[in-house]
Amino acid sequence: MGRALGAGLRSAGAEVLATSRRTASPQALHLDLAATPDSWALPDQVDAAFLFSAVTSLAACRQDPEGTRRINVQNTLALAQRLLDRGAFVLFPSTNLVFDGEQPFCAAEAPRSPRGVYGRHKAEAEEGLLALGGNVAVLRMTKVVGPDIPLFTAWARDLRAGQPVFPFHDMVMAPLPLALVLRAFCALAEARAPGIWQVSAQEDIPYARAAGFLCRRLGADPGLVRPISWRDRPGVEEPPRHTTLDPSRLQQAFGITSPRAEDSLNEVFRSLE
Ligand SMILES: NC(=O)c1ccc[n+]([C@@H]2O[C@H](COP(=O)([O-])OP(=O)(O)OC[C@H]3O[C@@H](n4cnc5c(N)ncnc54)[C@H](OP(=O)(O)O)[C@@H]3O)[C@@H](O)[C@H]2O)c1
Numbered sequence: 001m002g003r004a005l006g007a008g009l010r011s012a013g014a015e016v017l018a019t020s021r022r023t024a025s026p027q028a029l030h031l032d033l034a035a036t037p038d039s040w041a042l043p044d045q046v047d048a049a050f051l052f053s054a055v056t057s058l059a060a061c062r063q064d065p066e067g068t069r070r071i072n073v074q075n076t077l078a079l080a081q082r083l084l085d086r087g088a089f090v091l092f093p094s095t096n097l098v099f100d101g102e103q104p105f106c107a108a109e110a111p112r113s114p115r116g117v118y119g120r121h122k123a124e125a126e127e128g129l130l131a132l133g134g135n136v137a138v139l140r141m142t143k144v145v146g147p148d149i150p151l152f153t154a155w156a157r158d159l160r161a162g163q164p165v166f167p168f169h170d171m172v173m174a175p176l177p178l179a180l181v182l183r184a185f186c187a188l189a190e191a192r193a194p195g196i197w198q199v200s201a202q203e204d205i206p207y208a209r210a211a212g213f214l215c216r217r218l219g220a221d222p223g224l225v226r227p228i229s230w231r232d233r234p235g236v237e238e239p240p241r242h243t244t245l246d247p248s249r250l251q252q253a254f255g256i257t258s259p260r261a262e263d264s265l266n267e268v269f270r271s272l273e
Contacts, residue, residue: 033079042083046083047088050093055068061117090132092139096200145178167206168206170206172240173210191253198245198246202244202260
């Protein structure tokens with residue numbers, strides 16, 4: 001997501017400094033969130049900072065809750081403070097997983113109720129960031145989909161090869177096109193609009209139905225889509241019943257409307273045909 005935002009902002013004429021924990025170049029600052037904050041060499045002045053770096057694998061967070069908390073919470077807060085000190089408006093990508101998913105269309109102001117370690121990290125980071133003052137925006141998102149999602153490319157590869165795929169019938173997503181999410185981030189940054197914002201598709205859709213759409217688009221045999229339960233796959237965290245969020249604040253302030261789940265998927269699947 002960070003790479004796509006950087007490319008979009010650059011092509012719109014903005015001066016963008018990316019970060020990488022792996023390499024350094026004139027366009028990418030070396031920044032490892034696992035390292036001590038004193039080792040970070042940040043620019044003197046920053047207009048807007050998008051804190052996309054995080055450990056995003058639910059399994060990795062579960063396996064090493066404390067090590068990943070250092071990255072996802074502790075050092076994210078330390079980085080935000082340093083960026084605020086340099087004049088930045090700080091934007092933090094968060095997730096529907098700060099809620100337990102028992103209710104659809106969770107309101108932005110509803111109490112956080114994370115169930116897993118990753119959701120707890122995001123909830124704690126949100127709270128800590130918002131306590132740093134009025135120059136912070138949190139944007140909670142449902143599932144962001146683009147053509148390079150490994151699950152979708154694997155489905156497309158297998159279906160094309162006449163191989164079965166095994167999507168979950170009891171796990172849902174509210175898919176959002178990457179471009180729409182990036183538009184929301186840019187709108188918030190430009191307006192320096194603080195607080196909690198949410199962006200969501202209009203409805204949840206089971207992964208098995210998504211695989212069915214892709215199968216139809218590819219003209220593959222529908223019998224190749226063989227739905228299973230998440231319980232049948234070891235190591236999968238119990239998914240929320242609902243993932244949708246109440247997007248009304250973003251809609252009213254910036255005219256960013258929620259897409260239909262099917263439209264978001266079709267946009268991505270078109271590029272996999
Ligand atoms: N994608 C979604 O559907 C979604 C939904 C809600 C919220 N979000 C949030 O949006 C943000 C971006 O998501 P994404 O899908 O683009 O995630 P991603 O593809 O997993 O990217 C995360 C980035 O963080 C970097 N990173 C990991 N550990 C780091 C460390 N110690 N120091 C510095 N960088 C580190 C990774 O670097 P390497 O490339 O070197 O591994 C990677 O480039 C995340 O905060 C995520 O929680 C995403």
